[in-house]
Structure formats: structure tokens, C-alpha cells
Amino acid sequence: MDLFLAQLLNGCALGALYGLFGIGFGLVFATMGILNAAQGAYASWAAIIAMYAIELAGLPFPLAALAGIAAGGAVAVLVDQLGFEPLRRFGPGNHQAAMLGALITSIAFWIMLDSAAGLMTGQQSLAFPPGSYPATVFQIGPLLLPAMQAVSLLALAVVGGGMHWLNTRTRFGAAMRAVGWDPVAAALGGVNSRVIVVATAGLAGGISGLAGILAGISTANISAGLGQGLMLKGFAAVVVGGYDDIRGTAIAGLLLGVLEVFCAQYLSSSWRDAFAYALLLGFLMLRPRGLFGGGGFTRA
Amino acid sequence: MTFRSTLAALALAAGFAAPALALDAGTYKVGFVTDNTGPLAFAGTSFTRGAELAAEQISGGGYMAVGAKIELVQKEGAGDAARSIQSYNQLIADRNVIATACCILSPIAGAIKPIALNNKVPLVIYGATAPGLPSLPFVYSVTGLPGPAEVAMSKHIAEVAKPKTVAYFVLSDNEAFQGRFKASQAAMEAAGAKTLGVVSVLSADTDFTAAATQAIALKPDLMMVYTTQSPAAGIIAAVRARGWAGLMSANDAISPLAVFKKIGPPLAGVPFPVNFSADASETPKAKGFIEAYTAKFGAAPDLYSAQGYTAIWLIAQGLKSLPGKPSREALATALNKITELEHDVYGGLPMTNGQAGTRYTLFLNWTPDGKIAAWKP
Known part of the structure; x- marks a missing residue:
């Protein structure tokens, strides 16, 4: 039973990273209709910047993490304005063609950003300096909870709750949803679509960046490929959770993490990813709107 | 003429x-x-x-x-x-x-x-x-071939540390590591060290907290790691982060300085066999x-x-x-x-x-301050 609970906790902590990343990924998809393959690179870049902020600038971890999150947001805004904005302005009117163009553009940025991240890390797998982040292990009854696992769970709760509030209870959230639904109609209604899009891109990049930083610590791996693993699982969390519902993404992320860990513990690690993607496939076939998703749905 | x-x-x-x-x-x-x-x-x-x-x-x-x-x-x-x-x-x-x-x-x-x-x-x-x-x-x-060196190290560990039980971390998607693990497992079992369990991981894995929890729950005397560099470093870090201070061994993948720079003191005391080391050759x-x-x-x-x-x-x-x-x-x-x-x-x-084939194998480990030294249990 102790092992079951310990692995449940591990699964939730891992799933918190997927959920967190998925929130950022889903935000872009829901607001801008872009299946952004470069989103994983924002996570890598945020982790790299945060690590160098500690190593080179000597910043304490919280400030370094903020620097990383800001970097993730900045890269996201840059990609959006350089890559996606021209498509929005001058791209094809056909919705599906526009989505395909955005997807290809995002793949190009993904490859370029990953290559540049590889140069930044000297093509090595690096890590935050030992002792630079909270490493306490809490004992809760028979369970051990490393501080960074607690931080990951807390981050998902705060970011998930905060984004849900922002999305459903604020004017900014209403504007985001309006732009996501129809940018032209939103503009006619007085919403400055471009500002909303830029702010959403920055927010999504920052959230993915936070996921990257936490993943970089919990896996002791900061490299150009860091975001790729998050990307696939984050995408699965968005689909399973419902692409326009933050609560669903968070819960689906947790579900994926627990499924992955239990699969490795009680079945086989070789089957782990197969189960995760079988879940994704099952939702796509049986409930394409996901756990909490709305009725409007456009496949990429 | x-x-x-x-x-x-x-x-x-x-x-x-x-x-x-x-x-x-x-x-x-x-x-x-x-x-x-x-x-x-x-x-x-x-x-x-x-x-x-x-x-x-x-x-x-x-x-x-x-x-x-x-x-x-x-x-x-x-x-x-x-x-x-x-x-x-x-x-x-x-x-x-x-x-x-x-x-x-x-x-x-x-x-x-x-x-x-x-x-x-x-x-x-x-x-x-x-x-x-x-x-x-x-x-x-x-x-x-690393197999003979690892078997030699297994025998050496069995002889000097005398573990009664062993848990293994093995790459399940790498045939070469499977073979190396099996050779060492045979050596350990021949020396009387019982296998408590085998924790499988994949080459592309980056999160090892669950795998570490699984191995710690087995309560072995020794954990042996048969994976490539990144998983080996990640596994050792995860096991140590969860407070397990028992004996671990790994392979030559953890010998480069970059691995110590990345993981730090948790790597100390983990023996590995190598045939070349800038600190020991x-x-x-x-x-x-x-x-x-x-x-x-x-x-x-x-x-x-x-x-x-x-x-x-x-x-x-x-x-x-x-x-x-x-x-x-x-x-x-x-x-x-x-x-x-x-x-x-x-x-x-x-x-x-x-x-x-090499004639000599060194059994080394990292010290807490990042030096390589001969391993002593």
C-alpha cells in the first residue's frame, strides 16, 4: 500500500508537469487556433536561461526561475510575431490551409530553436547546480515528498486555478475567448486582437517555461530535447482534457502521469507510452471534445 | 663485376x-x-x-x-x-x-x-x-567490451561488500545492456547475492522518481545500474534524492567529469569499472x-x-x-x-x-569533491 501511495504521488508530480505544459499549449490552440510544435522549445529555453541565471549571474532560484519564465514568454512572443502574425495578416483565407501553414511554420521554429538551444548547452545534457534549488524531502507518514515535487503540484494548482479564473471571470479572459472564437467579430466588438494574441502567446510561453524549469530540476536534465517529451504528453493532456478547458487539461495531465507511473510499476515500462497514447487515441475516437471540452472543435 | x-x-x-x-x-x-x-x-x-x-x-x-x-x-x-x-x-x-x-x-x-x-x-x-x-x-x-569489466567489478563488489540482495536498473530497449546486466547478475548470484527485482527503464526516459521508488521499496543491499549515461545519472540522482544511502554501482558511463558536474555529490561512492581514466591511468x-x-x-x-x-x-x-x-x-x-x-x-x-580487449580494469568512484579515486566500500 505504501508503494502504491508513493507511486501515486510520483505520478501526480509527473502529471503536474504535463498538465502545466498542456495549459500553455492549450491556451495557444484555444485562442489562436495554432497547433504550435515550437511550444516545447519554449520550455527548453526557459530552463536553459534559468540555469545560466544561477550559474553565471548567481541569481537565487526564485529569481532565476522568473528570468526563465520571462525568457519562455519572450521567445513565444517573438515566434508569434515573426512567424504567425504574417500568416494571420496575409495567409490563406481558408481556415484549414491557415492551420496547416501555422503548423509548418511552428515546426520550422521548433527545429531552429532546438538547434540554437543545442548550441547554448554545448549539445550536452546539463542540470541546475546541486544545492541551487529546494532539495528538502518531506516525510508525510510513510511517504516521502521531495520539495520540488511539492512545488510542481503547487504550481499546477496555482497556475491551473489562476488561468481558469482569468479565462472565465475576467474581461481579459473574455477577450481571449472572443478572439479564439472569431478574431474579426472580437475586433468589431472593441477587442484589440493583436494585444490579446501577444499577451496570450507570452502567457502560454511563460507557463510552458515554468513546466520546463520544473521538469529540468526533477529530471536533472536540461538540454535542447527537454521540451520534446513535455510537448507530446502536454498535447495528449490537452486532447484528453478538452482543448478549451483548463481544468480538463490539468486533470488529464495528472491522469497521464499516474497512468505512466503505474504502468511502469505494475506492468512494464516498455508499455508505458503505448498506454498513454492509447488513452489519447481512445479519447479522440470516443470523446473528441475531451473531458470538459466544448462542442466547437476543429481538428488540426 | x-x-x-x-x-x-x-x-x-x-x-x-x-x-x-x-x-x-x-x-x-x-x-x-x-x-x-x-x-x-x-x-x-x-x-x-x-x-x-x-x-x-x-x-x-x-x-x-x-x-x-x-x-x-x-x-x-x-x-x-x-x-x-x-x-x-x-x-x-x-x-x-x-x-x-x-x-x-x-x-x-x-x-x-x-x-x-x-x-x-x-x-x-x-x-x-x-x-x-x-x-x-x-x-x-x-x-x-564492457561486459568482462563489469563482471569483474561484480565479483569484486560481491567479495568486498558482501551484499545478500540486489536490485537492478536495466534499459529494456537496449539489447547490449540487457546482455551486460545478465552477465553481472549471473556473477552476483553465483556469489550468493539474490536478485530482488529488475526495474526496467527506457533510453529516452528522463524522470526516474518512480523507478527509484520502485527499487527502494525492494530494500536491497545493493543497486546496480545498467543503462547509458543520462539514465544512469538520473537514476542515481533520483535514488539519492529520495534518501536512500545504500550501496549503488554503475558502469563507465558515469566516469566523465560532465556527469559529476551535473549530478554532484550524490554520485560519490558509486563504483564503476573503466580501463582509462585521466585521474587513474x-x-x-x-x-x-x-x-x-x-x-x-x-x-x-x-x-x-x-x-x-x-x-x-x-x-x-x-x-x-x-x-x-x-x-x-x-x-x-x-x-x-x-x-x-x-x-x-x-x-x-x-x-x-x-x-x-583490455588487460586491466580500474574500479573507481567519484569523491564528494569531484575527484576520481580507487573505490573502497
């Missing part, structure tokens, strides 16, 4: 014979598939640097013949099979490339091997460790290599640097034994005759059926 005519005949004979005994002066191109980018770049850059140093020393020192130089022609494989094969094909398309070297991963080496055989190009594998890769007279491996050739490498690259060499270095020296030794301007086939035949490397950093490197 007068004395003068005899002298003239001898001089003439010498004039014709002398060039035929030595390698012609000139530049000999060696194709080198690098892994300086991609998931294996942590090791790939070391292999390349070792090879570059060897080429420089061989060319500058006149080892093969006066004026005979080696030029390393590098093409990137990025640890990717398709790209490595493409790079390899580009290299051998140049008929001036007389020999080739490649591959960290065994599956990639296995894919390139038939290309070398079909095209009759000498290929020296510098990193892949799966048994059976060499194929005479064209394919050679300078990487001592003491033969004159090893010391010369360490000194030259450090001077050139500003950092001490690791075991991967030594392997890249050795690959080029093997090719040079084959070329040195040939007269004139040899063909690829002639070089392959010459390499096949080598039974012992002349210039090695391991204190002896016998070649048997194209496969290098």
Missing part, C-alpha cells in the same frame, strides 16, 4: 627497393562520422577530440613515414541512424578516403557495417559496445595523451576521448606497415594482422578477431 659496378648495382637496387618498404609521403584521408550534436553529443565531442589529437600527433611525429599525414574528414551523424548512414556514404564516395571510423550506438554501427563490407572499406568502430560487430578483414572495434603513453589532450582542449580527456584517439592510432598502425600508396583492401589486410596496438593508453590493447 668490378667493385664500382657492384656498388652501382646495389645503389640501384636500394633506390628501387627503399620506397617500396615505406609508406609514401602524402596525406591519407580518414572518414570520421561524428556525433557532435544530438542526444549523444555529451560523448560525441570527446570521441572527436580524441581522434583529432591522434591525427595531429601521427601527422606531426612522422609515425607512419616521413611526410605521411592523416587528415580527418568529419561528417556529422548526430546519433541518428539515417543521418549517420548518409554521412558515411558521402565519406566513402571519396576514393581518397582510405579508412573510416564511426559510431557510438550499436544499432547504428550494425547498420553501417554492411556498407563498409560491401564497399570494402576499412571501418573502425570507436564507441559501440555490442559483441559481434567486428567482421574481418574490414570491420574492427577498439572499444573493449598511469602508463607513460596514457600520461602523454592526458597532457597533450589537456593542453589542446583545456580539459582532461575521458574514456570516450581515449577511444576516439585509439581508433585513429589503429588505422595509422595499419598504414605504417604498408609500402607505397596502399589501397583500402591492402589496409584492411594490414589491420587484420595487428595483434597488439603499438600506441595505446590502456597499458596494453590486444586485438583478437578485430575486437580490442
